[in-house]
Amino acid sequence: MATKSKMIGNRKLKVGGRKSSAFRFPPSAAPRFLAKPTFFKATMAIVQKDLAAEFRSRELLSAMLVFSMLVILIFNFALELDIKVRQSVTAGVLWTTFAFAGTLGLNRSMAVEKDRGCLDGLLLAPVDRSAIFFGKAISNLAFMLIVEAIVLPLYALLYNEVRIFQPAFLGVILLGSIGYIAVGTLLSAMSVQTRTRDVLLPILLFPVAIPVLLASVKASGGLLNNATFAEILTPLNLLIVYDVIFIAVAFMVFDFVVEE
Amino acid sequence: MIEVKKLVKRFGLKTILRGVDFSVEPGEFVALLGPNGSGKTTFLRILASLSRASMGSVNVAGYSLPNESAQVRAKLGVVTHMPLLYPDLTAEENLQFYARMYGITNHQSRITQVLEMVGLEYRRKDLVRTFSRGMQQRLAIGRAVIHDPEVILFDEPYTGLDQDASEMLDDVLRTVTATGRTVVMTSHDLARAEDLATRFDILSRGVITATATQKELKKTNLLTFYKQAMVE
Numbered sequence A: 001m002a003t004k005s006k007m008i009g010n011r012k013l014k015v016g017g018r019k020s021s022a023f024r025f026p027p028s029a030a031p032r033f034l035a036k037p038t039f040f041k042a043t044m045a046i047v048q049k050d051l052a053a054e055f056r057s058r059e060l061l062s063a064m065l066v067f068s069m070l071v072i073l074i075f076n077f078a079l080e081l082d083i084k085v086r087q088s089v090t091a092g093v094l095w096t097t098f099a100f101a102g103t104l105g106l107n108r109s110m111a112v113e114k115d116r117g118c119l120d121g122l123l124l125a126p127v128d129r130s131a132i133f134f135g136k137a138i139s140n141l142a143f144m145l146i147v148e149a150i151v152l153p154l155y156a157l158l159y160n161e162v163r164i165f166q167p168a169f170l171g172v173i174l175l176g177s178i179g180y181i182a183v184g185t186l187l188s189a190m191s192v193q194t195r196t197r198d199v200l201l202p203i204l205l206f207p208v209a210i211p212v213l214l215a216s217v218k219a220s221g222g223l224l225n226n227a228t229f230a231e232i233l234t235p236l237n238l239l240i241v242y243d244v245i246f247i248a249v250a251f252m253v254f255d256f257v258v259e260e
Numbered sequence B: 001m002i003e004v005k006k007l008v009k010r011f012g013l014k015t016i017l018r019g020v021d022f023s024v025e026p027g028e029f030v031a032l033l034g035p036n037g038s039g040k041t042t043f044l045r046i047l048a049s050l051s052r053a054s055m056g057s058v059n060v061a062g063y064s065l066p067n068e069s070a071q072v073r074a075k076l077g078v079v080t081h082m083p084l085l086y087p088d089l090t091a092e093e094n095l096q097f098y099a100r101m102y103g104i105t106n107h108q109s110r111i112t113q114v115l116e117m118v119g120l121e122y123r124r125k126d127l128v129r130t131f132s133r134g135m136q137q138r139l140a141i142g143r144a145v146i147h148d149p150e151v152i153l154f155d156e157p158y159t160g161l162d163q164d165a166s167e168m169l170d171d172v173l174r175t176v177t178a179t180g181r182t183v184v185m186t187s188h189d190l191a192r193a194e195d196l197a198t199r200f201d202i203l204s205r206g207v208i209t210a211t212a213t214q215k216e217l218k219k220t221n222l223l224t225f226y227k228q229a230m231v232e
Helices: A039-057 A059-078 A083-088 A090-115 A118-123 A130-159 A167-191 A197-224 A229-258 B040-047 B069-074 B091-101 B107-117 B133-145 B163-177 B190-196 B222-231
Strands: A004-008 A011-015 B002-011 B014-024 B029-033 B055-060 B063-065 B076-079 B151-155 B182-187 B199-204 B207-213
Touching: A039 A059, A039 A130, A039 B091, A059 A090, A059 A130, A083 A090, A090 A118, A090 A130, A090 A167, A090 A197, A130 A167, A130 A229, A167 A197, A167 A229, A197 A229, B002 B040, B014 B040, B014 B199, B014 B207, B029 B040, B029 B190, B040 B055, B040 B151, B040 B182, B063 B069, B069 B076, B076 B133, B091 B107, B091 B133, B107 B133, B107 B163, B133 B163, B151 B163, B163 B190, B182 B190, B190 B222, B199 B222, B207 B222
Parallel strands: B029 B182, B029 B199, B076 B151, B151 B182
Antiparallel strands: A004 A011, B002 B014, B002 B055, B055 B063, B199 B207
């Protein structure tokens, strides 16, 4: 194939060489589309992509897990108290661990998208942008639940506390995690646009997440102290309302958060 | 195909684009040239619906922005100097993911065709993190055309590529544009722009200061035209 050279300024460049064979797609290869990419399919595509990438690299999960185990161990040595006092701080220790580990995961999850411009790739897809929020939120929740599933048995072992496996307690952890991840995913999409994202996310997140963390600690602490259902109803209601409000808010504002 | 009128973009008190008028006919390949900071990337991001104009009107493929941005995105492919690919997924998985995001139902056959087009069929099962920069950029073009867009935007696609990788990208670019798609490309590489584009617009300090077609440039060359436009 002929290759010619062209002078531009003082540069000689090879141009026009290896002319393309004008590749054309055969009709069978032309893309066939759904009537409209559905919200659910786009959300699930993001979740599957995040899980596949994470199970291959294990960057995010390993960081969250190691951090959580260190926190549990540090508390174990710091709180060399009698067994009753230890049991009374269970909810606080666990939620402190989950909150900090969750922040690590949230930061990393959005940073992966931003650092290689993949967030733009997601935003270019012709789907409702709140599908991106839900996709990221579901995968963040999955990571947090995996960490919790490993941390809880470890905690039970170190603190001799098996009551944390009661279904109601696990239900509170699920509700609290949903609220924390909903607001955290929204705020991480905001903070990832800044240069100080690692510092900014906790500063933004913890004040906004105080209601969900307080309600979670109160509800889970109440369950461990054999409180009646009526006594934990208020924090439980607060948790449910918080979850619903922040999921709705994220659904409405995510498009504006990610657009310049 | 693209119609932009009196486009203004401000970031806080700073005005980046100061009333840009710009139009592209179907099948045209426009090279948007200009110095660093002239607003080329901002302009392309607005066309791609990644950024919102402060003032003015933008129409792409018959749809207006920002109101019909989802319809615009369905007709648009974007290639930047970043590949927009996930390093921990294989080439096939990356394309599969984007095909699902675009609602493509026959994605397996489509992915095979796209990988053949960009010359990466033999690496389809390899992780993207093992690819060279040039291979990643070729795969990025595959990602951008997976849904067969009518308009393709290239933002500095040659950034960070060595000579060989740039020449391979030339081939892929010619292949992609040979099918009559409308293309807008920003670049600092005047030689490549001159070789590929059918029209040249110079963006300087937020406005388009000069326009010339390939035919008009036969009397002079792109470098002279560019320098004159910058002086003006």
